[in-house]
Amino acid sequence: MIFRASVLTLFPELFPGPLGASLAGRALAEGLWSLDVHDVRDAASDRHRSVDDTPAGGGPGMVMRADVLAAAIDAASPTDDERPRLLMSPRGRKLDQALAGVLASGPGVVVIAGRFEGVDERVIEGRNLHEVSIGDYVLAGGEVAAMVLLETVVRLLPGVMGNVESAASESFVGGLLEYPQYTRPQVWEGRAIPEMLTSGDHGKIAEWRRREALKVTRERRPDLLPAADQAEEE
Ligand code: SAH
Numbered sequence: 001m002i003f004r005a006s007v008l009t010l011f012p013e014l015f016p017g018p019l020g021a022s023l024a025g026r027a028l029a030e031g032l033w034s035l036d037v038h039d040v041r042d043a044a045s046d047r048h049r050s051v052d053d054t055p056a057g058g059g060p061g062m063v064m065r066a067d068v069l070a071a072a073i074d075a076a077s078p079t080d081d082e083r084p085r086l087l088m089s090p091r092g093r094k095l096d097q098a099l100a101g102v103l104a105s106g107p108g109v110v111v112i113a114g115r116f117e118g119v120d121e122r123v124i125e126g127r128n129l130h131e132v133s134i135g136d137y138v139l140a141g142g143e144v145a146a147m148v149l150l151e152t153v154v155r156l157l158p159g160v161m162g163n164v165e166s167a168a169s170e171s172f173v174g175g176l177l178e179y180p181q182y183t184r185p186q187v188w189e190g191r192a193i194p195e196m197l198t199s200g201d202h203g204k205i206a207e208w209r210r211r212e213a214l215k216v217t218r219e220r221r222p223d224l225l226p227a228a229d230q231a232e233e234e
Pocket of ligand 1 (some may be wrong): 088090112113114115116118119132133136137138139140141142145
């Protein structure tokens with residue numbers, strides 16, 4: 001069974017967008033994962049095909065209607081669907097590498113992109129939506145957030161990344177930020193590649209990289225260190 005992604009949006013023309021390029025795009029073309037995109041507006045039943053209405057209790061903006069969004073969800077994801085239903089939302093659990101890993105090891109995801117001021121709370125409860133945020137800032141819509149989530153999950157699927165080892169050494173994987181990377185030319189604008197990396201001593205190189213990863217993490221993201229210590233112990 002391949003990883004199945006379904007996206008619900010008012011702007012289906014934005015997909016696959018960046019998910020159609022490079023690693024994710026090639027994997028999509030090769031059938032390593034699938035993507036189906038649903039226009040929420042197709043679930044609207046009135047003449048004007050309206051999907052939103054004014055907020056109960058007053059206030060600015062519009063809110064996506066529970067009945068329309070639920071009908072769209074039901075059309076894209078049957079009740080016995082085993083995939084988690086994720087609502088992109090600044091109120092949600094913050095997306096990180098650990099969540100991406102959990103999602104990548106499952107059957108797929110149903111991702112709902114909000115617009116306007118968000119969605120009627122009742123559909124979140126009634127359709128068991130899990131809110132996921134991509135960070136503490138507010139976007140105009142959930143589409144870009146959905147792409148961020150799918151891109152980070154898809155690159156973890158088996159066979160998507162050519163080099164499995166590169167996934168194992170990346171930022172966040174061992175709880176640390178990545179060590180600095182270099183490639184040719186050997187000297188550029190008077191700056192040489194650190195000598196250690198040209199020594200050919202793989203044990204020493206691994207040690208150096210670990211030290212550099214610790215240093216950059218301590219400098220930039222000391223908050224990551226306790227989790228890295230724990231990962232080390234396990
Ligand atoms: N009024 C809402 C923001 C609505 S932004 C609030 O204050 O919480 C419109 C839509 O953009 C949201 O429904 C959501 O789907 C998406 N969105 C905005 N910021 C996001 C973020 N940080 N992470 C994930 N989705 C986001």
